[in-house]
Amino acid sequence: ENILEAKPVVYRQITVPQNGTKEYSTDSGLVVPSISFELHKRLLAAAESHGLSLERRLEMTGVCASQMALTLLGGPNRLTPKNVHQRPTVALLCGPHVQGAQGISCGRHLANHEVEVILFLPNFVKMLEAITSELALFGKTGGKLVSNVKDLPETPVDLVINCLDSHENGFLRDQPWYKAAADWANQNRAPVLSIDPPVSGQAHAVEAKWSLSLGLPLPLSEGAGRVYLCDIGIPRQVFQEVGIKYHSPFGCKFVIPLHSE
Amino acid sequence: ENILEAKPVVYRQITVPQNGTKEYSTDSGLVVPSISFELHKRLLAAAESHGLSLERRLEMTGVCASQMALTLLGGPNRLTPKNVHQRPTVALLCGPHVQGAQGISCGRHLANHEVEVILFLPNFVKMLEAITSELALFGKTGGKLVSNVKDLPETPVDLVINCLDSHENGFLRDQPWYKAAADWANQNRAPVLSIDPPVSGQAHAVEAKWSLSLGLPLPLSEGAGRVYLCDIGIPRQVFQEVGIKYHSPFGCKFVIPLHSE
Numbered sequence: 001e002n003i004l005e006a007k008p009v010v011y012r013q014i015t016v017p018q019n020g021t022k023e024y025s026t027d028s029g030l031v032v033p034s035i036s037f038e039l040h041k042r043l044l045a046a047a048e049s050h051g052l053s054l055e056r057r058l059e060m061t062g063v064c065a066s067q068m069a070l071t072l073l074g075g076p077n078r079l080t081p082k083n084v085h086q087r088p089t090v091a092l093l094c095g096p097h098v099q100g101a102q103g104i105s106c107g108r109h110l111a112n113h114e115v116e117v118i119l120f121l122p123n124f125v126k127m128l129e130a131i132t133s134e135l136a137l138f139g140k141t142g143g144k145l146v147s148n149v150k151d152l153p154e155t156p157v158d159l160v161i162n163c164l165d166s167h168e169n170g171f172l173r174d175q176p177w178y179k180a181a182a183d184w185a186n187q188n189r190a191p192v193l194s195i196d197p198p199v200s201g202q203a204h205a206v207e208a209k210w211s212l213s214l215g216l217p218l219p220l221s222e223g224a225g226r227v228y229l230c231d232i233g234i235p236r237q238v239f240q241e242v243g244i245k246y247h248s249p250f251g252c253k254f255v256i257p258l259h260s261e
Numbered sequence: 262e263n264i265l266e267a268k269p270v271v272y273r274q275i276t277v278p279q280n281g282t283k284e285y286s287t288d289s290g291l292v293v294p295s296i297s298f299e300l301h302k303r304l305l306a307a308a309e310s311h312g313l314s315l316e317r318r319l320e321m322t323g324v325c326a327s328q329m330a331l332t333l334l335g336g337p338n339r340l341t342p343k344n345v346h347q348r349p350t351v352a353l354l355c356g357p358h359v360q361g362a363q364g365i366s367c368g369r370h371l372a373n374h375e376v377e378v379i380l381f382l383p384n385f386v387k388m389l390e391a392i393t394s395e396l397a398l399f400g401k402t403g404g405k406l407v408s409n410v411k412d413l414p415e416t417p418v419d420l421v422i423n424c425l426d427s428h429e430n431g432f433l434r435d436q437p438w439y440k441a442a443a444d445w446a447n448q449n450r451a452p453v454l455s456i457d458p459p460v461s462g463q464a465h466a467v468e469a470k471w472s473l474s475l476g477l478p479l480p481l482s483e484g485a486g487r488v489y490l491c492d493i494g495i496p497r498q499v500f501q502e503v504g505i506k507y508h509s510p511f512g513c514k515f516v517i518p519l520h521s522e
Binding site: 009010011013028029030050051052053055056058059060062063064067070071073075076078079080081084108109111112113114133136137138140141142231233234235236237238247248250251252253254 | 270271272274289290291311312313314316317319320321323324325328331332334336337339340341342345369370372373374375394397398399401402403492494495496497498499508509511512513514515
């Protein structure tokens with residue numbers, strides 16, 4: 001008698017050099033370990049060295065983050081041709097760094113999908129090239145750009161997207177524009193989606209309902225809300241180069257929810 | 262007595278300079294006119310002049326086309342951790358042009374999602390830069406690259422993705438590698454998805470079950486199968502610059518089916 005046995009399902013398909021403080025799991029039970037910011041930085045650098053440029057990453061992050069935001073806004077029920085006179089409003093808060101550029105890319109794709117986008121970005125004399133190029137494209141959407149928190153809506157918006165923080169410049173939090181934007185977000189009653197939030201020693205300046213991590217999650221604290229993971233197109237062998245054994249946890253999706261153990 | 266009247270829904274939200282021979286409509290009845298290849302080319306050139314580089318477009322097209330392909334392969338039912346030993350197989354046929362590069366980008370994202378990808382690309386001494394950079398990234402996925410049709414599978418694959426044609430070099434069809442690849446596709450019993458197919462005067466060398474057009478559709482013939490439209494991130498004012506009045510027909514989606522009138 002022949003019995004074909006199904007091979008057992010392996011739930012630990014991603015292993016990292018140092019086991020972090022925190023592990024997550026997907027809906028189907030796959031284990032997704034967190035990695036340190038340092039290792040995450042090395043992963044992105046390795047990807048860039050093979051041609052997965054910042055520009056490509058900005059585009060893909062913008063597409064996938066906007067897909068998540070469109071779902072949070074109500075998806076097909078909210079965005080139909082019949083609802084064209086009740087377009088959802090998103091306030092997008094960006095700092096002057098790569099995280100801000102990721103936000104602006106997301107904002108362009110949302111505005112392209114007929115979402116009313118108001119982008120807050122503080123005025124600086126010299127801007128990162130990534131910011132400048134994203135702004136040029138965003139400027140073609142008809143979305144609104146403000147550099148003063150006073151010009152943000154006083155009534156609740158449908159969604160706040162928070163890209164105020166970078167991973168390395170904690171001192172930004174002491175700047176007046178940062179404090180003003182964080183205060184505005186906390187006063188507006190809209191739920192907050194944080195894109196690529198840093199690991200925070202202190203309490204979060206803005207409490208998020210959802211956070212979207214890129215590639216692999218950092219060990220985020222409670223203030224990050226529900227954690228989602230975004231595919232950013234890095235091939236398996238690039239993970240390998242920085243010591244990560246990797247199989248995609250995404251299935252057919254590009255953004256998936258993660259659960260804390 | 263106050264009666265609030267809903268504004269009527271406008272179904273013709275996109276208008277083009279010359280009305281083409283063919284119009285499509287979305288599921289919700291919005292009219293999507295086709296445009297000529299010349300106008301499509303000017304639209305992409307305008308987008309590039311504002312910083313929506315070929316590199317960005319390759320990345321976004323690859324993501325959205327792979328999302329469509331993953332759905333065609335069975336979506337969440339087919340791609341679960343439990344099915345890891347029965348991964349779907351995709352044969353990707355690419356020519357040495359931008360359309361081929363778009364295909365390779367799609368192939369990388371599919372391979373990243375644990376799809377078994379076999380990429381056919383003919384050997385040329387000198388390759389387009391877009392092809393070279395996509396190949397370098399694809400090479401990191403573990404996907405297979407073949408330059409001879411004899412190395413393509415003899416048994417039916419789950420899906421064939423056809424990127425053999427470019428819009429301008431019709432003469433490619435007379436080359437031995439093209440004919441061999443087209444013959445292989447027609448003999449393999451797998452359904453065919455064509456990405457960015459050209460308007461064809463002659464019969465299609467490979468009959469497609471589905472075709473994915475980028476940005477706005479060309480007036481495709483019957484051999485293109487069911488036509489889908491892919492968002493490629495172009496802002497409204499860029500459409501305007503080439504004389505197209507544009508509102509997004511995508512709703513919350515990035516790939517939508519189109520219907521012929």
